[in-house]
Amino acid sequence: xxxxxxxxxxxxxxxxERMKETAPLVIHxxxxxxxxxxxFVCPFSDKIWEVVPMKVSLFGFKYKVRLRPFMxxxxxxKKCYICVQACPTGALRPVEKPVRHPALVLLYNTLKxxxxxxxxxxxxxxxxxxxKFKKNN
Numbered sequence: 001x002x003x004x005x006x007x008x009x010x011x012x013x014x015x016x017e018r019m020k021e022t023a024p025l026v027i028h029x030x031x032x033x034x035x036x037x038x039x040f041v042c043p044f045s046d047k048i049w050e051v052v053p054m055k056v057s058l059f060g061f062k063y064k065v066r067l068r069p070f071m072x073x074x075x076x077x078k079k080c081y082i083c084v085q086a087c088p089t090g091a092l093r094p095v096e097k098p099v100r101h102p103a104l105v106l107l108y109n110t111l112k113x114x115x116x117x118x119x120x121x122x123x124x125x126x127x128x129x130x131x132k133f134k135k136n137n
Contacts, residue, residue, distance in 0.1 A: 009065045012056035020095055023074035025084065028099035029056045031106045032068055032091035034136035035129040037119070038083035039069050047076040051136070058137055059106065067136035086119040 012029035019026045039049045050072040057063040071077065084092050090109035091099065099105050114121050123129075 009053050009055050012054045012068070015052065015054055015068070015070050019071050019074070020098075023071040024077055024079050024095055025071060025074075025081075026093055026095050026098055027069065027071075028091045028093070028102060028105075029054065029068055030058075030060055030091075031089045031099065031102050032056075032087075033058070033089055033133055034066060034068055035088070035124065035133040036069060036136070037086045037088060037124060037129055038092050040129070041086040041119070042083050043080075044076055044078065048073050060102075085116075086123070088113055088119070088124040 016026060016029060036051065039045045039051070042048060048071055050070050051067050052070045052072075053065050054068055054070075055063065056066050056068060058066065081094065084094065088109060090105040093099060113124065116123075
């Protein structure tokens with residue numbers, strides 16, 4: 001991460017706008033936890049996703065440079081939306097359904113998380129996701 005040069009690091013809105021223009025998905029980065037659950041479940045992750053430094057707050061607190069997923073090669077996306085289902089915070093969405101009320105989306109997805117069958121609490125709190133969260137924040 002570019003901790004030495006945070007002034008040169010792009011703001012999260014730049015990445016959001018780039019995804020909005022070219023990708024089938026967008027990430028509302030202020031509610032993205034950075035655990036990389038989306039990348040972990042994607043069958044084509046190495047051909048689509050990158051983790052990049054950007055200026056962003058974590059759930060609205062402590063605005064600083066953090067590592068976040070970015071769809072660098074959206075043309076390789078098969079639009080299966082497995083990554084959207086795995087996102088524990090609701091930050092990752094189809095481009096036609098962007099986050100409008102971040103606090104409500106975060107609250108709703110947090111309350112829904114224990115009831116998700118495949119990508120529930122046990123999935124989010126796996127060791128590798130906890131380590132990614134610590135590293136990326």
